Amino acid sequence: MNKHIEFDCEKRRHFLMELYNRLEDTNGQTNWWPADTPFEVCIGAILTQNAPWRGVVKSINNLKENRIFDVHIIADTPEQILAKAIRPSIYYNQKAKKLKTFCRFLLERYKGKIENMAGQDMLEARKTLLALPGIGCETADSILLYALGMPVFVVDAYTRRIFTRHGLIDPNWDYENIRNFFEEALEPDVGLYGEFHALICLLGANYCKRNPGCDNCPAKEIMGEPVL
């Protein structure tokens, strides 16, 4: 027995677009992901794992100020030095390893440029990224969408929490189930996916964190009363 409301693709598309438009009306264009280069998107995607974004900004600034922010230099910098620079991102020892592994991978396979993955088939690229240690579904999809401009819907903790809370997805669904929920219903539009994910994150951070009743939430009218 599923607890969530089931609705066909067309109705779902309608609903999601209504939600998207409402969130955009409230917040405007987010222009997420904030990064100067596709490489910076990748580094940010790894650093933001279970960490607030403000810490990631500090970490990236530290890397830049220390002139480490370069694929060759990160690959060759001792973990301790990296860890010190990315301390504000939490789990800095683990993440220092991840950054080095990722940069070495880029150098070995793509001449140090993530852009060189862009010609690859999307599913192949996804598989390649997921095979790397430290890159899970959300991180891989963030890289595919925001660094490579591939139409993948990024699912994060907020997406799960918000849509579960309102009875729109099943609490037991895994990452792929939730991704399909969006991708089946929406056109594969990179701009739409990028903005939608960002708006969901804003919604989560501003209204859902410690507000089970969803008071004052701009999307409540469309999403309905919380059921969980």
Next chain:
DNA sequence: GACCAGGCACATC
């Protein structure tokens, strides 16, 4: 001072 945030890997059952 407690709580928890835009995950992931690995151990254990």
Next chain:
DNA sequence: GATGTGCATGGT
């Protein structure tokens, strides 16, 4: 294959 646990900062 499902569930639990370590990682370990800094703002509220």
